[in-house]
Amino acid sequence: MPIEIRELVIRARVENSPQATSGGSSGGSSPxxxxxxxxxxxxxxxxxxxxxxxLNQQKER
Structure with missing residues (x-):
């Protein structure tokens, strides 16, 4: 049984961390x-x- 998602809410929080602002290119290109x-x-x-x-909301309908 397919599920139809009518609303998708994405929340994100971006913070500066010492690792990200160190200026070095260490680490991989991994997201x-x-x-x-x-x-x-x-x-x-x-x-x-x-x-x-x-799924529970759809089941109740």
């Missing part, structure tokens, strides 16, 4: 360079929670 594994797990958990909410 996850400044993100810790704990932060990634938190984002994944939040996404899973939002998907489950959408």
């Amino acid at each position: 996850q360079r400044g993100m810790s594994p704990a932060d990634m797990q938190q984002i994944i958990a939040r996404c899973a929670e939002e998907v489950m909410k959408a």
